[in-house]
Amino acid sequence: MTTSDRHKNEHVLSPxxxxxxxxxxxxxxxxxxxQLPLHLYQITSKFRDESRPRFGLLRCKEFLMKDLYTFDCSEAAASVTYNKIGSAYDRIFQRIGIPYLKVAGDSGNIGGSLSHEYxxxxxxxxxxxxxxxxxxFSTNATLVSSSDDAFCTRCGGQLNKTLAIEVGHTFLLGTKYSAPLKACYQNDKGKPELLHMGCYGLGVxxxxxxxxxVLSQGKCIRWPWILAPFKxxxxxxxxxxxxxxxxSWVDHLAHVVNSIPGFQNxxxxxxxxxxxxxxxVMEAKKTGYPLVIVVGKGACASIPLxxxxxxxxxxxxxxxQTLLVNFLKQKLLEFKFNV
Ligand SMILES: [Zn+2]
Structure with missing residues (x-):
């Protein structure tokens, strides 16, 4: 997407x-x-001249993305990096906890030799x-011709279609960008050699x-535990x-809960x-805070509840208060063991 400033200089807003x-x-x-491998990443706004913005943040002209670019000295080293980052992405999606699909990806505009989508x-x-x-076997349907989309070429099994939202993408790029832009490193003999690249995106x-x-129920938002803005x-x-x-119990309780490691902020x-x-309480359920603590009538009793x-x-x-703190600590432990 391009735009120009007051001096008529053209700028690119890049996806x-x-x-x-x-x-x-x-x-x-x-x-x-x-100095290799080198990993450079940023979490910034990206822009796309989307022709049909819709579904709120799902398809829009400006979005937050984490993009990572990796540089290695050889094809083999770049493959090792690609697999490592792939495992890291798997762990991220496992921790978020929503069932995800990792499929062979469509290299599309970015190009490269190998790609996976989440x-x-x-x-x-x-x-x-x-x-x-x-x-x-699983793949983006764009990689398979429509005449071949009924049966698996690997095992002959049936291919089932499903609709999905893409949330991450990894590409092994090789020298697709480093060759035309002459991006090199200095090898052990002091000579320039092309960098082997990968690029990796998470749609934040x-x-x-x-x-x-995926998670919301009726009018109530549900957040994955790890993504809830407040737990x-x-x-x-x-x-x-x-x-x-x-x-008077409110600030005290907030302080006690904030002091449990894992619940800060x-x-x-x-x-x-x-x-x-x-x-x-109704609004808190709609907003999707995973847990709600009510300081009400029970808190006035001789043993406050x-x-x-x-x-x-x-x-x-x-x-x-003691049982509440125990419950919260237990909740954190369960989360830890589930991922
Ligand atoms: Zn198969």
Missing amino acids: THEEAITSLMSDIYPLSYR HYQAAIGEDTLLLCNGCD SRIMAAAVE ICIITPKKGSKEAGAL DVIIDDRDSFTIGQR FELIDTENGDSQMLS
Whole structure:
């Protein structure tokens, strides 16, 4: 996408930065073979002149993307890097926890010799994937001619179509960019040799939008535990109510929860005390905070109790401060063991 400034200078708003980073590498020659592999990444706004923006953050003209570019001294070394980054992406998607599909990718405009795509299955997805029911063969349908999209060439099994949202993509580029832009490193004999590249993208804003799309129930957003902007919402008593005296517990509880390693900066306090507790619990469920703590009537008792609501399954229990802290620590442990 191009645009011009007040001096009529033309600028490019780029969807991805292979050329820019490769010419940067060309400029900084001589880079020694001892400095390889080199991994350069950024998390920045990217731009695309999208003809039909829709589905909120899923398809838009400006989006957040993490893009990584890797530089190696040989094809073999670049393959090792490609597999390493692929495993790191697998771990990222496993930690997010939404079932994902990794398929042979369409190199499209970027090019290169090998590519993989990461997808979430969704009815509004704009990619069609083909999954074999007999083996682990899976591919973007654009890689297969329509006359060959019924049966797997590897095992003869049936190929099933599914719609999906692309959330990540990896490319082994070889020297596609380094050759024309003359991006070289200095080998052990002091001679220039072409860099072997890979590029890797994660759609940061798109992962968030796709997570909401895949997990949400009715009017309630559901976040993967690790992506929830806040894991816990503490709701204060209503102003002027019988339980208003419990207010002094709120800051104390927030401090206690914030002190549990793993919950720092994960607490938000809904102190809009002109609303009833019920109204705010409803809103917290819609917003998708995984856990809600209500400081209400129970907190006024001689042994103060707090209501803990798990918005995922709707479970609610009254807990003392000690049991509440134990529950939260347990929750973190479960998450740790599940990934
Ligand atoms: Zn197969």
